[in-house]
Amino acid sequence: MPLSRDRVLRAAVAIADSDGLESVTMRRIGEALSAEAMSLYYHVANKNDLFDGIVDVLMAELNESVDRADGEPGDWKAAMRRRILTARQIMLRHPWAPRLLESRTTMRPAVVLYHDRLVGLMRSGGFSYDLAHHALHALGSRALGFSQELFDPSAGAVAQSDRMLADLADQLPNLVGMLSEIAHDDPESTLGWCDDQAEFEFSLDLILDGLDRLK
Secondary structure: OOOOOHHHHHHHHHHHHHHOHHHOOOOHHHHHOOHHHHHHHHOOOOOOOOOHHHHHHHHHHHHHHHHHOOOOOOOHHHHHHHHHHHHHHHHHHHOOHHHHHHOOOOOOOHHHHHHHHHHHHHHHHOHHHHHHHHHHHHHHHHHHHHOOOOOOOOOOHHHHHHHHHHHHHOOOHHHHOOOOOOOOOOOHHHHOOOOOOHHHHHHHHHHHHHHHHHH
């Protein structure tokens, strides 16, 4: 089968899924496609173009999935929730995707299309454009199915932080008390340090309920 941009990008996605985004190199893609790495440059100009193309493949999958998940028109909040949680399933399928999206300096057309459809849902539910604009800011990355976290320590750093908190229990009674009760023990639903499904849905519902009262 001849090389094409689509084959190159899909090979890159498969490598990221199996070994992480940092493993996506021209050499690895060439090996996967039984092609010389230099021949890939006929289809992707450079690594930045490669990563933009990966976003396009990811968002094509996401937009197709959320369109299939659409139900009957009516309740804007239920429809928004369904679309966003469907988007999250794509993110969980490709756990490297949030980091890649955060690294892009411009929004790809398919990302813009996804947000346009969210605005359309809100407009159908009675939102003004001004409130829809506020809503997109409030949702932030959650609109795409993941939460951007201020801190995202490695496993070793988490253990070190736990020891530090234990040592400072007298000075930090509230944080220590809170952290002794909470647990994020479902790795299949987790995209970050505290970005697990329960926390994601809690935040999403809080925002959607608040927006519903404002419209």
